[in-house]
Amino acid sequence: MSDAADPPPDTVDADAPVTASLRLTPAQRAELEAWCADAYPDEGCGLLIGPPSAPAGDGRLTYRVRRVTRARNLNVARARDRYVLDPADFLAADRAARADGLDVVGIWHTHPDHPPRPSITDLEAAWDGYVYLIVRASADAVGPMRAWQLGASRRFVELDVETDAGAAAADTRAGADASKDDALKEPAPHPDAGASS
Numbered sequence: 001m002s003d004a005a006d007p008p009p010d011t012v013d014a015d016a017p018v019t020a021s022l023r024l025t026p027a028q029r030a031e032l033e034a035w036c037a038d039a040y041p042d043e044g045c046g047l048l049i050g051p052p053s054a055p056a057g058d059g060r061l062t063y064r065v066r067r068v069t070r071a072r073n074l075n076v077a078r079a080r081d082r083y084v085l086d087p088a089d090f091l092a093a094d095r096a097a098r099a100d101g102l103d104v105v106g107i108w109h110t111h112p113d114h115p116p117r118p119s120i121t122d123l124e125a126a127w128d129g130y131v132y133l134i135v136r137a138s139a140d141a142v143g144p145m146r147a148w149q150l151g152a153s154r155r156f157v158e159l160d161v162e163t164d165a166g167a168a169a170a171d172t173r174a175g176a177d178a179s180k181d182d183a184l185k186e187p188a189p190h191p192d193a194g195a196s197s
Contacts, residue, residue, distance in 0.1 A: 011118045012148075013155040020053065020061040021160040022106070022131050022147040028068045029163065032135060033142040035070050036110045040137045042079035046070040047090065048106035048131060049097045063105050063131050064164065069093045082121065083109050106131030106147075113138050116146040118156045126150050131159060 024032070036044050049067040056062055071089035075082045085107065094104050107130060111119075116134040118126075126132065132148045151157035 011120060011123045011156055013151050013153045013157055016151050016153070016155075016157040018158060018160055019059070020063065020131075020149060020157075021162050022048075022133060023062060023064045023162045023164040024068075025065070025164050028065055029145070032068055032108060032133075032145070036135045036137045036142045039073070039110055039112075040139065040142075041112050043073055043075075043081065043083040043110050043112060044070070044137070045073050045083040045085045045107065045109040047085075047093045047104050048108060048133060049093060049102050050105045051102055053105065063159075065105070066100075066102055067097070068108065080112060081114075085109075104130075106133060108133040108135065110135045110137040110142075116144055118148050122148075123156065126156070132156070133161070 032046075035046065038044070047069045048063070048065045049069065050063055050065045053061040053063045069089070071093070072086040073079055073083040074086050075084040090104070097103055109132075111117075111134055114136065116136040118132065118134065122132065122134070128150050130149070133145055134148065135145045136143060145161050147159040147161045148156040149159055
């Protein structure tokens with residue numbers, strides 16, 4: 001059994017270097033936190049919209065989120081530890097993104113009362129090229145947020161989650177809360193060895 005702070009066995013390539021980052025604005029983080037709290041105790045889900053990633057000068061990819069969307073979780077029977085993102089919501093977000101010259105770059109979802117690390121179910125359902133933002137939600141708090149992407153080993157590689165400093169200044173002027181989520185002590189692993197998705 002893995003330590004509570006470690007991902008479930010076989011879902012994460014712990015030796016892989018971090019070669020990418022996900023950038024959110026403070027307003028996007030606040031919107032995600034509100035949706036995650038609203039969905040609790042069920043899993044919430046949605047999409048991350050942005051331009052295609054581009055390597056920075058150091059070769060790292062940066063996914064700059066321009067818009068976050070909320071989607072319906074169609075998994076009624078196991079909504080507390082599974083999600084099925086409504087295909088109609090995906091298609092609507094994809095059409096709107098393409099109309100703006102953007103793409104769906106990732107999917108976000110919550111892990112109610114469990115750590116924000118990929119489960120076996122997450123791994124089985126993951127698509128190449130997408131970023132997966134997983135957010136811990138509980139009755140008392142939302143966060144932390146952690147981002148993942150499938151690596152060459154077909155296991156998840158963690159991405160850095162950053163607040164976009166340029167957007168932060170604009171959001172602060174607009175009155176958005178620019179605070180980051182506080183790290184929370186993570187509970188025991190998910191009952192299915194992380195089978196939440």
